[in-house]
Amino acid sequence: MNSRDIIAILPLIIPAYAGVVMMLVAAFVRSSLVAYWIAIAALMAAFASIFICLPLAPRTVTPLIRIDQYSLMMCGALLVVAALVTLLSFDYMRAHEKRGEAFYILMMFALSGMLVIAASANFAAFFLGLETLSVSLYGLIGYTRASRFSLEAAIKYLIMAAISSAFLLFGI
DSSP, X not given: OOHHHHHHTHHHHHHHHHHHHHHHXXXXXXXXXXXXXXXXXXXXXXHHHHHHHGGGOSEEOSSSBEEOHHHHHHHHXXXXXXXXXXXXXXXXXXXXXXXXXXXXHHHHHHHHHHHHHHTBSSXXXXXXXXXXXXXXXXXXXXXXXXXXXXHHHHHXXXXXXXXXXXXXXXXX
């Protein structure tokens, strides 16, 4: 893997690294405001990196990841939607949740899974992206612990996702 390959997968790397950075920052500073601004900065940087990657496309980075115009378009759409969710969730997180940084961390990892799915070159990469997305969604579905329905939905999703992942893996 050379520097052009690293540049080509920047839209996939930036949200994943942002999630890790947010976890490290949350270990020392428990603030949803800090996590919010890290998420916004990472989403803007990842979106800007799409335009840097565009001249390099199409490019097979690894046997699992292929960056082409279609995957960059999907990455752009996913990043715009994630930015909108981040912007619209800020007021709710400040008003209702004491520890809102976990929401932004889980959202970054869910976005990373979605971006891997968009750039997958085969079913193995698709499955890895799907599982990354699913594990993050378990936490996001059960995020509001005060609601009985939230926990019930998270358990139901866990069971349904485990069964469907087993069938998908068996089919691959």
